[in-house]
Amino acid sequence: MSARTARIGLLSTGAVLVGEALWLVAELPAAALVSDVGALLVAGWAALACLGAARRHPTTLRRFWLLLAATMALAALGRAVWTVDRLLGGDLPHTPLVGAIFIAGILTGTGALLCSLAAPRTAVGRARTVLDGVIVGLALVPIGWVVVVRDVAAADLADPVRTLGLLFPMLDLMQLTILVAVARPAWRPMTVIGASLTLRAVADTGYVSLAVRGDYFSGHPIDLCWPLSYLLVGLATRYPPPPECDHGDEAESPLPPWWRVALPYLPVGGAIVAVVLARQPTGQTPHLVFFGMMALLAALALRQGLAANENLRLVVRLRRLAYADQLTGLPNRLMFNRKLRAALRDRRPVAVLLLDLDGFKQVNDRFGHATGDSLLTGVADRMRTAVDGDGTIARLGGDEFAVLVDGDGPVSPERLAERLLAALEPVDDDGDLGLHPSASIGIAEYGPQHASHTDLLRDADIAMYAAKAAGKSAYRTCTPALRESAVTRAELIADLRRAVDEGQLHLEFQPIVDLATGAVRSAEALVRWRHPRLGLLSPARFLPLAEETGLIVPIDRWVIHEACRAAATWRDRRTEATVAVNIAAAHLRRPDLIATVTAATASAGLAPRALTLELTESALIDGSEAVLDRLRQLRELGIRISIDDFGTGYSALSYLHRIPATELKIDRSFVARLDTDARAYATVEMVTRLAGAFELSVVAEGVETERQHAAVAAIGCVHGQGYRYGRPAGLAQLHTALTRP
Incomplete structure (x- = not known):
């Protein structure tokens, strides 16, 4: 119906109610008929x-309305049948048909x-909610008996209308109660519907109280409560649906308050007290109260049974959530460790394959986590197909997977690793964006050197990193040499953490x-690095470890502070001489x-223009706008x-426009080939x-021979660096070089 029609219907219904109220309060003739017709009209309008x-509302609310x-x-139909029966035969026509319609x-x-x-969306949840309402309703039977019926004469109670009411x-x-549970x-x-039900409950209670005492008559002012309750239902239709109703099933339901959980049990205590008070002088309990309490106990028992069943289902679900990865559906780290520990306890020959995706972080950074999640689910599906029951696959977290293989199985760990690598190779129907996952796989087989499952996983991890170092998209098996190398590497990292402080x-x-x-x-x-045990270590030995572990930043x-202090000592010898410091990509970010x-410059008293920060080309290209702004x-x-x-x-010309550089250093690989490679000469000249x-x-790096010096000078490079002009040395030697003409 249109908005205009709805407004007309509401105003007409309101006018009917106002007229009925005036008629009943004034006790005008035919009040019973006016009451019946008014209730019928309002119920009919509410149905429309x-x-x-x-x-108007979405499909999720259509069945509700x-x-x-x-x-x-049905309320309108019941009122119509009631009116016809009353006009034909009796004052209060409580016929089976009226009761059935009600x-x-x-x-x-x-x-x-x-x-x-x-x-609730499950049958068990709906049954539990209905039982909550039944329990509260049944608890009202003995309470209502004591409050309403107790003082009524026994002869009057023989009338079923008075008691069954x-x-x-x-x-x-x-x-x-059900409404409170689901609201x-x-x-x-x-x-608004809750207010309607409350009003109807008040009307029915008042009606029963009047009826059992013989004080009710058709057209009584209490009759206004029923059409008012219908009017409230009609008013509830004027509110718009909630904005999230289209995906309400997916939203996480909030925890109910404690009183809502306790609601079905609160009236039970009152019912027990009422049973004691309802006992007749003969010591007998009225039949209605007795059967009501029996039904209440049965409902409580069934409710507790449902609660126990729901708790069991919840335990099963929690176990599934605890041991399964929510993204891929694979077993998670906890379940994998349990299976691995069980295998080691049984002394079964097993092997672990540890698989780590290559370059997955770049996928997340470039395309977003949704694309990364899609890639992970695709990898999990490919792994299931590749393993095909010959092992237990698990996702340990992030882009790390593992496979537990029975050593006595038909497939060797190495053969299974080859199948996994083949499954991750790109195919013609790969997804969007051209993302082709590859992986590095480490294999560790259980042996006497493994005291626990953590030792076996550690060895698989060592082998996996060896596979990455071998060029990725490969597998390696852990050997004693690899294990010893990993221990040495770990010790070196631990020593490096102390190197700055000590x-x-x-x-x-x-x-x-100047050329x-x-x-x-x-x-x-x-x-x-002057290592206390290993002696002098070159940067190639420890700087990659520093970058991997984040130690490169300290x-x-x-280096920046020490270089600035050193430069301040030679400024009096050659004021225009500057110092250059390499900056890692991690520090740049x-x-x-x-x-x-x-x-650093302030504490050394060094002018900022005397410091040059050297940044690698790849670090600058990967830099964000924040890096460029810095x-x-x-x-x-x-x-x-x-x-x-x-x-x-x-290299790209576009980023030279964006980066506020002051200098280019031509890589030594081009300078080294100047004597023999015309293309290298052209490259240096072009740069x-x-x-x-x-x-x-421009600074030409790696100049070692006189011919290289002559070539870069002829090309037009202004500055040069390399063994031709001096090897890296201490500050004293640099001071000597600075003082030479």
Whole structure:
């Protein structure tokens, strides 16, 4: 129905109620007929309003409104049958047909409540909710007997209308309890319908109280309560559906408050007291109270049985959640460890395959976590197909998977690893974005050297890292040599953590000269490690470990401070000479880089323009806007920015426009081939011209021979660095080089 028609219907219904109220209060003739006709009209209007709401609202609410429409239609039908029977034969025509229509309305109304948004979705949950209502309703029987019927004469109680009328408010209270259990506070219609049920419960209780005492008559003012309750149902249809109703099934239901959980049990105590008070002088309990209590006990027993069943189902679900990976459905780390420990306890020959995806972090960073999750589920499906029952697959977390293989099985661990690698190779129908996962696999077979499952997993991890070092998309089996290498590596990492604090690091400086004059114009600070046991270690030995473990940041910080202090000592010998420091990509991404650099120059008393930060090409390309903004701030402070190893990364002219660089360092691999490779000569010449176009200075790295020196000078490089001009040495040797003409 249209909004205009709905407003007209509401106003007409309101006018009918107002007229009925005035008629009944004034006790005008034919009050009973006016009461019946008014209730019939309001119930009919409410049924039409619910049908209109069913058409307007989403499918998730359609059944709710349709069942409410049926409830209102049955109320109108019951009132019509009541009116006809009363006009034909009696004052209170409690016929079986009227009772059946009333019960049918209770059933459809209860069904509507069980179809609301927050109602349970399982049959067990619905049964539990209905039982909650039944328990509360049955508890009302002995309470109602004591409050309403106790003082009524025994002869009057022989009339079934007077005693069975107690069932009316009992059923009302049952429905009201169900509504409280399934109501969603944020959705206003349920509140209005709750008010309607409350009003109907008050009306039925008042009706029973008056009827058992013989004080009720058709057209009594209490008759206004029923059409008012129908009016409230009609008013509930005017509220819009909640915005999340289209996916309400997916939303996580909040925990109910404690009183809602305790609601079905609260009236039971009152019912027990009422049974004691209801006992007759002969010591007997009235039949209705007795059978009501028996039914209450049966309902309580059934409710507890359902609760126990639900608890068991919950335990099963929790176990499944505890031992399964929610994304892929595979067993998780906890379940894998349990199976592995059980196998080791039984002394069964087993092997572990540890699989780690190559480059998965870049997928997440570039395409987002949704794409990463899709990739992981695809990998899990491929692994299931590849293993095909020859092992137990698990997802240990992130992009790490494991396979537990029975050593006595038909397939060797190495053969299974080959099948897994083959399954991860790209195929023609791979998904979007061209993402082809590859993996590195480590294999560890159980042996006497493994005291526990953690030792076996550690060996698989060692082998997996060896596979990554071998070029990825490969597998390796853990050997004693690999295990010893891993132990040495772990010890070296532990020693490296102490190296900065214990003063084991020191700097050497390699001069950067003016090719025209040979004068030292700058020096690159290079870190060295005097290991207390292993002696002097080159950067290639420990810097990769520092980058893997995050120790590169404190090492970088130390180098910057020490290099600035060293540069301050030679500024009086050659004021224009600067110092260059390499910065790792991890440090470049840190927001405190600017504070580190400014603190180092300030504490050393060094002008910012005397410091050059050397950054690798790949680190700059992977940099975000925040990194570029950080570099611009450093340039504004006067710090110089040099692009190191230029030409070896994914060079692009576009990023030269964006990066505030002041210098390019031509990689030594091009300089080394100047004597023999015309293409290398052309590359150096092109980079030099490119730098000139961008107003960048050029440093040729790795100049070792006189012919290389002559070539880079002829090309037009201004500065050079390499053994031809001096090897990395201590600060004293650099001071000597600075003082030479």
